[in-house]
Amino acid sequence: MSEVYAARRTRLRERCNAGGSAAALVSRPANVRYLAGAAPPGAVLLLGRTEELLLCGGPPEDRPAEGRPDEAVRLRVLPGPGGDPAVAAAGLAADQGADSLAVEEHHLTVARHRAMRSVAPRLRLADLGGAVEQLRVVKDEEEISCLRIGAEIADQALGELLESILVGRTERHLALELERRLVDHGADGPAFPTSVGTGPNSGRPGHRPTDRRVEEGDFLSVCLGATYRGYRCEIGRTFVIGTSPADWQIELYDLVFAAQRAGREALAPGASCRDVDRAARQTLDSAGYADHLPALTGHGVGLEIDEDPQLTPAAMGKLDACVPVTVEPGVHLPGRGGVRIDDTLVVRPEADGGPELLTITTKELLAL
Amino acid sequence: MSEVYAARRTRLRERCNAGGSAAALVSRPANVRYLAGAAPPGAVLLLGRTEELLLCGGPPEDRPAEGRPDEAVRLRVLPGPGGDPAVAAAGLAADQGADSLAVEEHHLTVARHRAMRSVAPRLRLADLGGAVEQLRVVKDEEEISCLRIGAEIADQALGELLESILVGRTERHLALELERRLVDHGADGPAFPTSVGTGPNSGRPGHRPTDRRVEEGDFLSVCLGATYRGYRCEIGRTFVIGTSPADWQIELYDLVFAAQRAGREALAPGASCRDVDRAARQTLDSAGYADHLPALTGHGVGLEIDEDPQLTPAAMGKLDACVPVTVEPGVHLPGRGGVRIDDTLVVRPEADGGPELLTITTKELLAL
Structure with missing residues (x-):
């Protein structure tokens, strides 16, 4: 793996040099991990003129052991x-003779930036911008393999939950049970707080589980994901509780299913992000749900659960091969509930079989 | 409660006005919650010249419902x-005629600060510093009551775990089980990631649970806390597994127990933070463990799990009445394990009975 991290750092250095900085300081934790192989809490990565250093605060014992940094980086x-x-x-970069240091202005606070300036007043602090985030968008097969395993784990956890009795249990308990199962199956932990919504809470994006209990006739929507070796995936499904869904439930489900399928089918290298969003969104729009739609219908995933690209009406940019994204349209009707269907897929060219679906739990409307 | 939040905002305004700013912008989530009663994700609180506004991004549906903001604050x-x-x-503050806006430079990123300057170029951005954090140090009885309930919940969760069979279970499973029990007993959630360390991992501060299983003869150290109505407490205990602890285990335990008691007994209004730290630390130091001690022996708790004051050798400042703190010395011997004992207490004057212990689980060395 060491060559992989070294190659990433080399690419970043090329970007920096092109921008006029011989040195760069990476502070955003996911970016540090991407370039150095590990990110102890608070650690920053200095790509200096003469050496590459991972700097950590405090005595080593205070730093939880999680992954070892690439050996080519000095700790x-x-x-x-x-x-x-x-x-x-900043002091080290100045000592090494750097006259300019590119920093992550979207991560460093004003107070830290000021302290850096005062310790190295002759060092010019430039902006690295989202350079590392951009490198992270296209994944290699090793990264995709971590996402694939994470998706399998999430599928397993969800599948087991569906075999248990649900009526009478609270949203909170179901969410905790899912998180326990993720860990049982080998996840580092949940990729984000598991969302379970029942009845009027179903279909709400980002819903935090409450003490409401599952009742007959409810929609039940679940969104969860596993972190595996740092990589985070996401799956969301909606079910009905009881033997016979109501007509409005079937209609709404079919509609969201069609929208989600349209989004999935629009994924291709070269497709613009806003076209993918539009594919999913227009199905719901034209059925009269324009006011009930979320701001985005999908997003990239990787070391963070919400990465570039964003699938929104205003998104710029196009998709590349090997970019993992979610496709997750939904409709929530206040007071009634709703439907949300969410998959993680990898953009692949037609010649390779088109988009690769990582989360394979069925999307039929199951009555539980 | 509305008067409580209004009074807090008034105190902050007085601090700001004294600093020359008629308007303030609070962005750090715990600070927003402290002043406005709720902090939807990403929300900021503007204390403007003419009105108080809680500003949130995105459509309301994207914001999880958690607590309602004080009605006196416009959403x-x-x-x-x-x-x-x-x-x-920043744009609104300028429109309202403010010429200076105090912002939290220790929370705002350089990029956001720049965007604020460019939208309101004639508005002077001053630094609010840690003004809200300072207001938060001394708690009112309502806040302490939330911490007390959280501590009861953590005690219950821990007590139940001790009644179950431990040998053969992994650190990860024990941690998840504890977190489930916290929620069962009414916590909003864990106050921080629950730490369970067995054998060589025992006594490590901030240890992240692994797949190591509990074995006969192990030290088992557990650190957990409940969040209740936003307030976070902490308890840590160390046990031995099996019927008869080894001599070195009894000696180490007695030593850490003595250090922790010394720290607890040093808590008093007017006591300096470094003296409390020294009381706990010198017991361990003089037994020859100077190289195995954590950087701090305690810290404040409240809406965040790690607040001011810090109990460290270099700490400035004194304790006040009604300040909740942890006292948590420990020793970890690499390869062998260690002991950590952690309580949450509220500083109270001698006349009121001295420090109030919130986490009441026994500190006898239990053999499980």
């Missing part, structure tokens, strides 16, 4: 507590 | 996705 632990590794890095 | 939702409420707030 340096600041002596004593309270020091800011970013400030120490 | 304004930005139209459409992607807008930054802090940037909108």
